[in-house]
Amino acid sequence: MLQNKKELQIAALQNGTVIDHIPSEQLFKVVSLLEIEKLKTPVTIGYHLDSKKMGSKGILKISGKFFVQDEINRIALIAPSVKLNIIRDYEVVEKKYVQLPDELTGIVKCNNPKCITNNEPMKTRFNVIEKENVTIKCEYCELKIRKEDIVLL
16 A cells, blocks of 8 residues: 655665755755765765745755865855754764854855955955854944855865
């Protein structure tokens, strides 16, 4: 007898990271940002999955990969509401909610061509002035950049 199931079956992850609650329209930006295509381990990508909170969401299951804080900060720029689940031996051992830090160093390009960071060999530094809608300000030239205009290094 057939059962009416509405759940999605995705293989369990033994060790690695699940990035959940990615806005669907941001999923492939996150994939690109994290350079998922260069990984040599299994990756599961879920796109436009039903979500009670978001309507639709994306999910990444990455075997054998654990992210460092710089990578998490990059994710937060594109998808500030994601949740990272750290998996060890098929169990969630840690949950991290991605949040933008107060300062971003060396991960965003300043959009001002006259900014010293575009003309001298130095790291960029931005202060996050709006976390929810993502607005950052260059510490050197004070240019404000909105989420949709951010260019990652």
